[in-house]
Amino acid sequence: MRSYFTMENYTGISLLDQKPLIVNQLTEAKVLLKQLEYHFDAAATSTTGKLLFPRILSSFESSLSMLKSETGHGESQMNGSMPTAANPNDSPRSICGSPRSNSNLIGENSSKKRKVLPTWTEQARACEHTGLEEPVEDGYSWRKYGQKDIFGAKHPRGYYRCTHKNAQGCQATKQIQRTDKDTSIFRVMYIGRHTCIQAAHLQPGQPRKIPEQRDVKRRKKSSETLINFETDSHIETKDLGTAQAILKSPSFSFSPASIPILCTEEESNSNIFSSLATDNYFVSSPIPSPTTSGSNSLVSPTRVNNLDGGTNFQTSEYDFCEFTSALPSALDSQALYLDWDWDSFDGFCF
DNA sequence: TTAATTTGACCCAT
DNA sequence: ATGGGTCAAATTAA
DSSP, X not given: OEEEEEOXXXXXXXXXXXXXXXXXXXXXXXXXXXXXXXXXXXXXSOHHHHHHHHHHHHHHHHHHHHHHTOOSHHHHHSOOOOOOTTOTTOOTHHHHTOOSSSTTBOSSSTTOOBOOOOEEEEXXXXXXXXXXXXXXOOSSOEEEEEEEOOTTOSSOEEEEEETTHHHHOOOOEEEEEEOSSOTTEEEEEEESOOOSHHHHHOOTTOOOOOOOHHHHHHHHHSSOOOOBTTSOOOOEESOHHHHHHHHTSTTOOOOSSOOOOOOOGGGGGGOSSGGGOOSSOOXXXXXXXXXXXXXXXXXXOBOOOOTTSOOOOOOHHHHHHHHHHTHHHHHHSOOBXXXXXXXXXXXXXX
């Protein structure tokens, strides 16, 4: 699969302010998990389930370890944090720079920096299995709320939001557009992460939801709804700080087998992951991309600190929320933390 | 009846 | 003025 991953201009609160809370929360979660494991009937547990507990624990312990060793270097490297996804005012409009209110501005200080939801783009081929000129399901449920003819594009762009936007305030949206060159290829832009329950319920390694007959029928009406995420993957970021924020996040991980590195021309010189690319899947836990549920391969977790000896994390409660909600993805592939010379890095793509 | 999709109108940025 | 994103009423489907 090819997907472009774009995250821009995170600004926000210091991790130091929230570190104790995060540590407490992680510790409590770890204890609860151990209790759950104790009460779990191992005999009735699937093989996957048996593997899950130690992996979850491992993730918690790694995260706690990293948090506790966090020295504060991260603040300077990471200009800020992810936006507060739980904020119901955090609308996709904020990305598009078309605020209808000031609610999408972060903080109370005079900086008035705009909240920006994480954005990444994937390209997916229409699913051949269903015989539909549509990509396959990505595991999340979406509701279409608009369609526009885009200037210069042959095909309209469909606008989707999370089905649980109203019920759970999930701000995830996506835009799907058939590419001009190859009508079997769709370009899917994801805006914001899922904060809804369905995101947490997406189990690692679990097959993506197969569209029910009803879904298929309904979706036949729409020229674009389903995405085949088993195509090439390509992720990019425009902003160094953002790249750092992603890669230094405690929840950032690669699937054991990494990503095919496909860069645009201007990015080809800064491809930091090419040496890691081994197959078709990429996992980025901070953003539980549908891609994350597609990989089952395993690798021993490798943790590498930053060159400055510290670890940098995203800050704010949003990040912790994201982290926890992204756990299933992180668990699917055991975390591989990256070591990277940020001083020589000026962008990346997958 | 409920939920999802369609589509024209509206809003905002450029 | 124009393009892109979202809203919301109407329509469709289960």
